[in-house]
Amino acid sequence: VRRLRDVGEHAWLATLPRRLPRGSLAAGIVVGAGDDAAVVRARPGRLLLTTDALIEGVHFRSGWSSPRALGRRAFAVNASDIAAMGGRPRWALLAAEVPPATPVRELDAILAGFAAAARRDGARVVGGNLAAGRHLALTAALVGEARGRVVTRAGARAGDGVWVTGALGACGLAVRRLIAGRGGRLPDPPSRVRAGERLATVASAMIDVSDGLAQDLGHLCRASGVGAVVDLARLPVAPACRRALGAAAPRFALAAGEDYELLVTVPRARERALVRLAPRLGCRLTRIGRITRAPRRVALIDGTDPRRSRARAGFDHFR
Amino acid sequence: VRRLRDVGEHAWLATLPRRLPRGSLAAGIVVGAGDDAAVVRARPGRLLLTTDALIEGVHFRSGWSSPRALGRRAFAVNASDIAAMGGRPRWALLAAEVPPATPVRELDAILAGFAAAARRDGARVVGGNLAAGRHLALTAALVGEARGRVVTRAGARAGDGVWVTGALGACGLAVRRLIAGRGGRLPDPPSRVRAGERLATVASAMIDVSDGLAQDLGHLCRASGVGAVVDLARLPVAPACRRALGAAAPRFALAAGEDYELLVTVPRARERALVRLAPRLGCRLTRIGRITRAPRRVALIDGTDPRRSRARAGFDHFR
Numbered sequence: 331v332r333r334l335r336d337v338g339e340h341a342w343l344a345t346l347p348r349r350l351p352r353g354s355l356a357a358g359i360v361v362g363a364g365d366d367a368a369v370v371r372a373r374p375g376r377l378l379l380t381t382d383a384l385i386e387g388v389h390f391r392s393g394w395s396s397p398r399a400l401g402r403r404a405f406a407v408n409a410s411d412i413a414a415m416g417g418r419p420r421w422a423l424l425a426a427e428v429p430p431a432t433p434v435r436e437l438d439a440i441l442a443g444f445a446a447a448a449r450r451d452g453a454r455v456v457g458g459n460l461a462a463g464r465h466l467a468l469t470a471a472l473v474g475e476a477r478g479r480v481v482t483r484a485g486a487r488a489g490d491g492v493w494v495t496g497a498l499g500a501c502g503l504a505v506r507r508l509i510a511g512r513g514g515r516l517p518d519p520p521s522r523v524r525a526g527e528r529l530a531t532v533a534s535a536m537i538d539v540s541d542g543l544a545q546d547l548g549h550l551c552r553a554s555g556v557g558a559v560v561d562l563a564r565l566p567v568a569p570a571c572r573r574a575l576g577a578a579a580p581r582f583a584l585a586a587g588e589d590y591e592l593l594v595t596v597p598r599a600r601e602r603a604l605v606r607l608a609p610r611l612g613c614r615l616t617r618i619g620r621i622t623r624a625p626r627r628v629a630l631i632d633g634t635d636p637r638r639s640r641a642r643a644g645f646d647h648f649r
Numbered sequence: 650v651r652r653l654r655d656v657g658e659h660a661w662l663a664t665l666p667r668r669l670p671r672g673s674l675a676a677g678i679v680v681g682a683g684d685d686a687a688v689v690r691a692r693p694g695r696l697l698l699t700t701d702a703l704i705e706g707v708h709f710r711s712g713w714s715s716p717r718a719l720g721r722r723a724f725a726v727n728a729s730d731i732a733a734m735g736g737r738p739r740w741a742l743l744a745a746e747v748p749p750a751t752p753v754r755e756l757d758a759i760l761a762g763f764a765a766a767a768r769r770d771g772a773r774v775v776g777g778n779l780a781a782g783r784h785l786a787l788t789a790a791l792v793g794e795a796r797g798r799v800v801t802r803a804g805a806r807a808g809d810g811v812w813v814t815g816a817l818g819a820c821g822l823a824v825r826r827l828i829a830g831r832g833g834r835l836p837d838p839p840s841r842v843r844a845g846e847r848l849a850t851v852a853s854a855m856i857d858v859s860d861g862l863a864q865d866l867g868h869l870c871r872a873s874g875v876g877a878v879v880d881l882a883r884l885p886v887a888p889a890c891r892r893a894l895g896a897a898a899p900r901f902a903l904a905a906g907e908d909y910e911l912l913v914t915v916p917r918a919r920e921r922a923l924v925r926l927a928p929r930l931g932c933r934l935t936r937i938g939r940i941t942r943a944p945r946r947v948a949l950i951d952g953t954d955p956r957r958s959r960a961r962a963g964f965d966h967f968r
Contacts, residue, residue, distance in 0.1 A: 340868075360695060365801045365872070366733040366857060367699035367793065372691050376679060380686035381742040381778050381790055388746075388781055414685040423700040425744075425788045427707075459700050462707055464784065469744045471700055471790030474686065482684045538685060549659075553684070 334437060335430035339460050342434065350445065350455050357454045358420065368456035370421050370473075378474035380411040386465040394508050395516045397436045401443025404468040406519035407540065409451050410590040412474035413523045414538040416481045416530025419453035423471045427463030440468065451523045479530045483553035486535035486595040492558055492619040493604070495525050495592045495611065498543055499571030499579060502586025519590035525611040526592055532600040532607070542587045547628055550593065557624035560584070563633035566616040584630075595621055653756060654749035658779050661753065669764065669774050676773045677739065687775035689740050689792075697793035699730040705784040713827050714835045716755045720762025723787040725838040726859065728770050729909040731793035732842045733857040735800045735849025738772035742790045746782030759787065770842045798849045802872035805854035805914040811877055811938040812923070814844050814911045814930065817862055818890030818898060821905025838909035844930040845911055851919040851926070861906045866947055869912065876943035879903070882952035885935040903949075914940055 334342065347364040354362070361369035384390060384404050395403060405422060412419045424444050428437055445455045453472065500517050507514050522538070529536060537550045543565075551558055562580045571586075572579045596604050608615050622629070653661065666683040673681070680688035703709060703723050714722060724741060731738045743763050747756055764774045772791070819836050826833050841857070848855060856869045862884075870877055881899045891898045915923050927934050941948070
């Protein structure tokens with residue numbers, strides 16, 4: 331097995347230009363990977379900038395994903411942030427910290443997965459960094475473009491509907507099984523770039539569900555100065571999660587993290603427009619609650635328990 | 650001492666918007682730190698994108714820099730890449746991996762240093778990421794703008810002069826002393842943004858000296874399909890390095906890394922223009938050699954040793 335320490339940083343980096351796009355006018359790339367910095371040509375308008383990391387021992391453990399899936403994931407968790415603003419990712423950077431004993435083809439697979447996920451979302455890898463380290467850590471940065479409205483976390487108003495794309499709980503369940511030594515793999519995060527761009531035309535606020543719906547709704551409420559009421563019975567729970575946990579599944583899915591779905595608030599006046607565009611999102615869309623005036627309070631309606639369990643917004647409550 | 654684990658990720662992050670610029674039209678910031686992604690407004694033209702990391706145990710050890718200087722350094726190593734293309738940094742992201750036992754005020758100081766260095770170079774911090782980890786790692790990504798010419802590593806031609814800004818060897822000497830347990834601190838990298846922008850008007854190729862001049866000149870020669878001859882006696886050696894190492898200083902400075910000076914090639918026809926702009930670079934500029942036709946060969950003229958020691962370009966030779 332050829333390992334990174336046998337090949338060396340520069341020899342590995344020297345192979346990059348062959349595998350990544352250099353100049354590509356279609357993708358706006360004037361100078362691609364391999365120089366001090368990439369040079370790109372942005373269309374006039376607003377840019378979206380974000381960075382997020384996957385760290386071994388924190389976000390994943392060895393064997394939880396194939397190297398290729400890990401690369402895809404490093405892109406997806408960043409693309410999710412761009413999608414949650416209503417934008418499209420365009421250019422990606424990947425900074426990798428890699429133990430010297432890592433097989434070269436593992437690093438190759440990580441990069442290939444990252445580049446493939448980028449391409450699927452209409453973006454290109456234009457550079458990065460490689461450093462020896464004690465554990466594997468992938469820190470990506472994305473530059474996106476917003477062609478239409480940009481949606482922050484801060485625009486939700488009392489009366490707006492609270493909606494969520496896709497289904498929740500599948501990743502949380504997989505992590506629970508992996509930690510318990512019951513095998514499996516982390517599911518690939520969904521791509522919600524197209525959905526985010528379309529939802530941005532009607533949304534008052536939007537956030538991606540990375541820390542768990544309860545916590546992320548809390549972030550949205552805090553930024554908007556509002557509260558929310560969520561009907562647990564309406565929560566779209568991933569089938570695997572429902573099968574495994576039965577009646578406990580909705581509460582689990584409410585707190586589970588890393589689903590990378592979009593949580594979006596939509597004013598009543600735009601609900602008809604939302605219903606019209608829903609078939610073109612490429613995923614389910616479910617109304618799970620409503621925004622309230624009560625600042626920072628996320629209330630739950632639990633069908634199995636008629637009393638409302640009031641909770642302060644945020645992760646601290648749910649851990 | 651309040652530590653990060655006592656405060657929590659989200660509580661610390663919640664303090665960021667107070668300390669970082671939110672919307673600032675002057676800086677092109679529509680939405681600053683605190684949302685899913687930052688929103689900025691770029692001027693029409695080319696953008697420069699780069700990422701670089703400082704990892705504890707790899708790039709530095711605990712105590713080598715104050716937390717504030719470490720933050721400044723995390724920005725500076727990235728700004729150096731933007732400067733080497735002839736651009737100006739505009740927006741910065743900082744992804745930090747931080748052990749939970751880290752004192753909060755240490756993280757505060759890192760961020761303050763990062764933000765101060767950004768501001769000094771005309772850039773603003775618009776976002777980032779915070780993750781628990783086993784060691785401290787700072788991965789920054791920068792978006793810069795190029796108002797004039799963009800200069801890659803690939804344009805050097807036989808006959809061009811080889812020039813370097815500032816002086817070399819100070820950081821390498823500091824690292825040697827720190828490793829030997831003789832104390833001291835890492836010197837702050839210089840800011841060469843202004844120099845880079847001005848040198849770009851006359852340069853045929855440019856690179857920043859991060860891996861050591863010999864290695865980085867090798868990268869430039871490889872990208873340009875040329876060779877170079879360097880006169881060791883002309884190398885601008887940092888005074889501390891000269892005092893400590895005497896006659897051995899030039900060879901040490903040639904291989905020493907992390908000086909973050911600019912290495913630039915300039916055609917003969919533009920040498921007069923170079924001489925005219927030199928007083929406005931804000932730093933020394935020294936001609937140390939010339940580009941040759943011999944592909945990938947960096948030859949040394951050593952005044953203390955009349956034979957030319959021919960060497961393959963690149964780091965491998967010098968380690």
